Amino acid sequence: MTSALSALLVGLLFGVGLILAGMANPAKVLAFLDLAGPWDPSLALVMAGAIAVAWFGFHFGGKRRSSLLESSMHLPARTQIDRRLILGSLAFGAGWGIAGFCPGPALVALGSGESKAVIFVLSMLGGMAIHWFIERRSRESKHEVRQPAR
Amino acid sequence: MTIDWAHFTPWSALAGGLLIGLAATLLLLLNGRVAGISGIVGGMLGATDGERLWRLAFIAGVLAAPLAWGIFAALPEMRIDAGYPGLVIAGLLVGIGTRYAGGCTSGHGVCGLARLSLRSLAATACFMPAGFVTVYLMRHLFA
Numbered sequence: 529m530t531s532a533l534s535a536l537l538v539g540l541l542f543g544v545g546l547i548l549a550g551m552a553n554p555a556k557v558l559a560f561l562d563l564a565g566p567w568d569p570s571l572a573l574v575m576a577g578a579i580a581v582a583w584f585g586f587h588f589g590g591k592r593r594s595s596l597l598e599s600s601m602h603l604p605a606r607t608q609i610d611r612r613l614i615l616g617s618l619a620f621g622a623g624w625g626i627a628g629f630c631p632g633p634a635l636v637a638l639g640s641g642e643s644k645a646v647i648f649v650l651s652m653l654g655g656m657a658i659h660w661f662i663e664r665r666s667r668e669s670k671h672e673v674r675q676p677a678r
Numbered sequence: 679m680t681i682d683w684a685h686f687t688p689w690s691a692l693a694g695g696l697l698i699g700l701a702a703t704l705l706l707l708l709n710g711r712v713a714g715i716s717g718i719v720g721g722m723l724g725a726t727d728g729e730r731l732w733r734l735a736f737i738a739g740v741l742a743a744p745l746a747w748g749i750f751a752a753l754p755e756m757r758i759d760a761g762y763p764g765l766v767i768a769g770l771l772v773g774i775g776t777r778y779a780g781g782c783t784s785g786h787g788v789c790g791l792a793r794l795s796l797r798s799l800a801a802t803a804c805f806m807p808a809g810f811v812t813v814y815l816m817r818h819l820f821a
Contacts, residue, residue: 532735534708539739540746542701542713542784547747547754549694550687555757559685561813566682570691575787577695578702582792585703590793595710602710604790606780609800616778617786617801621808623771626816627760630783631715631776632740634769637756639741644758648769655773656720664724 531597543636549574552636554628561625702789705736714785715740716776779805 550556550570559568595601624630629637629648637645702713709732711718718733725733744753760768776782779801781790786805790798 531709532731535705535711535732535736536739538701538705538708538713539736540743541697541704541739542736543740543743544747545694545697545701546740547694547743548697549691550754551694552744553754553756555755555759556685558759558813559682561809562817563679563810564814564818566680566685568682568685570685570687573688573691574695574698577692578699578788579695579792581696581699582702582788583699585699585706586789586793589703589707592707592710595706595708597708598710600710601706602712603793604712604780604795604797607795607797609797612778613780613797613801614804616775616780617804618775618808619771620775620779620782621805622812623768623775624783624805625809625812626764626771627758627768629758629768629772631719631772632782632784634772635715635719635737635740636743637758640744640753640756642756642758644760644762644765647762647765648772651766651769652773653719655770655775656716656777657723657773658770659720659774659777660723 534597542632543639545578546633546636551630552633552640554633554637557628557630557633558625561628698784698788699792702784702792712785712789714781714789716772716782717780717785720773720777775805 546552551574556568557571559565560571590603592601627648631652634645634648634652638649705711705713711732718736722730722733747753772782779786781798781801783805786798786801791802
């Protein structure tokens with residue numbers, strides 16, 4: 529329960545950070561992505577500030593065996609740079625460039641009651657569900673192929 | 679390249695970035711989790727009850743941020759220029775793309791780079807240029 533409470537408060541802090549940074553305003557995000565227009569470099573500073581602080585966090589906290597509220601750490605173990613990573617990131621970047629929303633800021637805009645954010649977030653959830661169904665189906669079909677060999 | 683000095687907000691951008699980094703650090707130290715929004719949201723699918731609770735709580739916190747902000751100050755402008763077809767296409771691309779990539783701006787771009795992960799560097803080196811190119815195509819080539 530305490531871990532849920534801390535997740536709630538950290539989520540709140542994360543969202544406030546996004547609003548203060550200007551990330552929750554898609555027009556500002558697109559002004560950063562528009563290198564050929566009048567360029568607003570603000571978001572480079574958002575990333576620099578966030579990475580600088582998080583670097584300390586991961587440098588000193590990333591080697592811990594347990595977190596303060598849970599018994600285990602859940603850090604990504606994958607290191608391979610494969611086609612899924614590359615194509616997925618390219619698709620994500622294209623979507624980010626179309627609307628100016630990445631997942632976090634879209635949730636903030638949804639929370640502020642923007643009707644367009646509802647459309648974006650529903651589509652994003654749909655995309656995540658499509659990925660989940662495709663992955664589940666491919667896992668199942670692999671399983672079926674493997675079974676007769678046993 | 680011309681810099682839009684009138685809309686450049688270095689201090690609030692830096693301060694907001696510091697808060698995002700602080701939130702990522704706190705989630706790591708307290709919950710042992712990486713603050714990647716697409717992973718937290720997408721991981722809801724197929725999650726066990728215990729896995730679902732902290733995810734829901736974190737998402738609720740992000741959703742509540744504008745409400746909490748509104749208590750103390752007026753919310754800054756959130757201008758969404760994209761039309762409905764664009765929002766649907768963008769949402770689908772962001773949803774599918776981030777799940778195949780295993781992360782988005784927060785998971786790869788902030789946490790992954792802070793962890794000095796090469797995988798995250800590769801992801802960031804793909805989604806940032808893809809964003810630049812998409813905006814260039816939409817605003818300057820096919821506008």
